[in-house]
Amino acid sequence: MSRTFIGMPAFPRAARTATADAQLRHNLRAATRTIRGKRAAAVGELDDWAALRAAGKAVKERTLRHLDRYLEQLEASVTAAGGHVHWAADAAEANRIVADLVQATGHSEVVKVKSMATQEIGLNDALREAGITAYETDLAELIVQLGDDLPSHILVPAIHRDRAEIREIFLRRMAGWGVPAPEGLTDDPRALAEAARVHLREKFLNARVAVSGANFAVAETGTLVVLESEGNGRMCLTLPETLISVVGIEKTIPTWADLDVFLRTLPRSATGERMNPYTSTWTGVTPGDGPQEFHLVLLDNGRTDVLADEVGRQALRCIRCSACLNICPVYERTGGHAYGSVYPGPIGAILTPQLRGTGGEPEASLPYASSLCGACYEVCPVAIDIPEVLVHLRERVASAGGAGHRVEKAAMAAAGWVLGDGRRLGAAQRAAAAARSLVPRRLPGPAGAWTDTRDLPAVPGESFRRWWRDRRVGGADTEAES
């Protein structure tokens, strides 16, 4: 049985549990800091970063404001290129479509490329109920799947696991899923990656059906785009006979030429690389090369609700780079599971409550899972103003009557906890320093009502500890390990 995010405790309780786990905190802290540094260097290399960010934002904005037209164009292009397009209003419908398509091939196993959309709809569980086994092939997803675990980061889903834990999972579980881990497996990352290679190779070479998501879908040409590192994506997209891609409607971009903006911003924001090792694009089917049957499942599942909110709509610009997770002082403390959704961190805090509505306690508490320091906005390659949407959603929660007030009280306690400790505050402030001018005392527009009666947490111009550190001779950085 794989676990599910549904029924997880609301953020305040989940966060308390997570922060009590010293190992988790240590793993996370080391990992997010490393990626953060790499990202800053890779972004610094481009002198037109600000222009690229503005262009990425505008391309997505153009798409969203005319999404109906682009979706119809995408459908026509994919169909003209020999693919089939299906529309899924919600998770249940998407799962049913995929299960039916797999069953129609006569096969009962599929290989999967890491995809947030299929996690969001719980596709693997639905396939299992239909008698179909889904194999995750991204190394981190494999670790999560074998460990009966949940992903905790958009890009590095097993970021909360260290090498010793991964070795343990491989030794214990690989045999049950296929080729067993080799005897004498060490916890050297090379050895672990090799064990995964051997385990998965058997799957790739025998797979007849693959399921993927996509980073982008080009309306003009019907081209789908997947960025990855390991080559598992290429394996799944190339070797099987049938390919089924489940893609959120917001992944659409207008033209092939628009792609260049994102090919430059996504890898640098995500892993701090100039380019990810592999990018695959395909348009319908190509005779004699790759899958000869291609299905695109266009997924709504709450996205049109997000689209309907003029302030919250910008969350649909997200290209899932995870830069906002890696910079967030709250995420660094709590880890991804505390957010109770496949979308953790700052983007999860605004996307999940919008996709699922704020009626439930876990969703309603998410807009409070933030110190509103603004660092997430600063790093976002498509300039999503996450603090603005957070405050907007807080207003929505607070105005929901009795339930809203109960949740708000619990959630405010969590915010107080995040900001209530010297070290935690220090972390929040360091992250905020670069972005301090971005957070106004009172938010303009509809969200203003929430700030009328509540103070936004103050973000000082410069934290005392940073000031102290910067003025010491040699600037030796001895940040307290919290």
Next chain:
Amino acid sequence: MSGSRERILARVRAALADVPAGERPADVEVPRIDARPAGRGGLDVLVDRLSDYRALVHRVAPEELPGAVAAALRRRGARRVVVPSDLPPRWTGAWADTDSGGTSPAGARVLRDAGTGIAALDAVDGVVTGCAVAIAETGTIVLDCGEAQGRRALTLVPDYHLCVVRADQVVDDVPRAVSLLDPRRPLTWISGPSATSDIELDRVEGVHGPRTLEVLIVG
């Protein structure tokens, strides 16, 4: 599920009620990114970026190519390699021009692809191809399954990829590459060998794609 199609499109339209009826997509302005001046030492940058990804890189003169291919295969100890059916025979040394390929000067058996099965591909030691475009700024090689590149599986299943890049295929940056490529073809953008950083962010080269990428830049 045409019911859902109409429902989703109707929901999208309702959600966009705030967008003025007369607004066209072009009215949402997208700032233009200026194309960079061409030819800023592109080849040197490419070599630098490829090496950064731990690809093996050599620059060779056109007449040295067959020797360089043979030397690379010999260094690699490759005994059986596969090549696209239209790879210029000269690249691997003129082999017997038969369907089954021939033997390169390196002593490697060269199989010309004729729909070779996946299991057979898995059994070869490497693949030799050309490319469509190479991007200096990012150290990226793009294959579009065109001339001298073959099917996607060829450059995926074998563990070693020897790729020949002509100097006139090198462009400075991503926008230039995007403008040259035909999206109707299946494209594979390769930046260094397969790699993962999923275990404590330690970079490990080679998971599923070729673990070694060797590049010969000609000209």
